[in-house]
Amino acid sequence: MLLEGAARGTFLPAIASHDPMMLAHAQAETSRLKLAKNQYEFQMIYGIRRDLQQEVHAAGHTLQVYVPFGTDWCPYFMRRLSERPANCWFVLRSLLAESSQARPHAAW
Numbered sequence: 175m176l177l178e179g180a181a182r183g184t185f186l187p188a189i190a191s192h193d194p195m196m197l198a199h200a201q202a203e204t205s206r207l208k209l210a211k212n213q214y215e216f217q218m219i220y221g222i223r224r225d226l227q228q229e230v231h232a233a234g235h236t237l238q239v240y241v242p243f244g245t246d247w248c249p250y251f252m253r254r255l256s257e258r259p260a261n262c263w264f265v266l267r268s269l270l271a272e273s274s275q276a277r278p279h280a281a282w
Contacts, residue, residue: 176189177200177203177204177207177209177214178207180207180209180213180214181207181208181209181213183213186213186214186215187214187215188214188215188216188217188238189214189215189216189217190216190217190218191216191218192218192219192222192223192226194226197216197226197229197230200216201230201233201235204235211234211235211236212236214235214236215235215236215237215238216230216235216236216237216238217237217238217239217240218230218237218238218239218240219239219240219241219242220239220240220241223271225271227239
């Protein structure tokens with residue numbers, strides 16, 4: 175429904191997710207609705223699922239990467255985690271996914 179609003183020119187939707195299935199669905203919908211790249215954007219947090227960030231960007235979609243900063247970044251982060259306890263597992267899985275894809279350093 176969100177992307178259909180973009181198709182009508184009602185507003186500019188932002189898809190903010192690090193979930194691979196949700197991102198794939200949103201990309202399929204943008205294609206199905208024949209949305210121009212300037213009719214929507216994806217949003218992700220810096221450092222979480224960089225592999226997905228690269229995929230979204232490589233596919234030609236607009237991607238905003240957000241960086242919490244300032245003196246209140248830690249309370250912000252803790253609020254996001256406490257809003258939904260599953261976020262803790264999500265962050266942990268994201269870190270594990272990236273570390274399993276990391277290439278070993280070349281021997282000197």
